[in-house]
Amino acid sequence: MKQWMALAVLAGSAAAWADTEWVAAKVVAIDAEKGRVTLQHAPIRTVKMDAMTMRFKVADRALLAPYRPGDSVRFAFVVRDDELVVSQIERAR
């Protein structure tokens, strides 16, 4: 029984991972002090947003440390208070 539950938990987290939408973007500007980043982003399917350049709040400003304007990245987000907040950033491969 315990084993089955562990598997169910693993399956659940795999599903959550699969639901994460990664969005291609280019870093336009970084405001490290305020924890904001301006991204020129591709369309965001899950919130039906067209491609555009916009400013995002960042969940943790340390996420921005490795990046500079002009970098190609992909990011994941959470919706908090009706606002998209960048939760993860990776360099585009």
Ligand SMILES: [Cu+2]
């Ligand atoms: Cu946008």
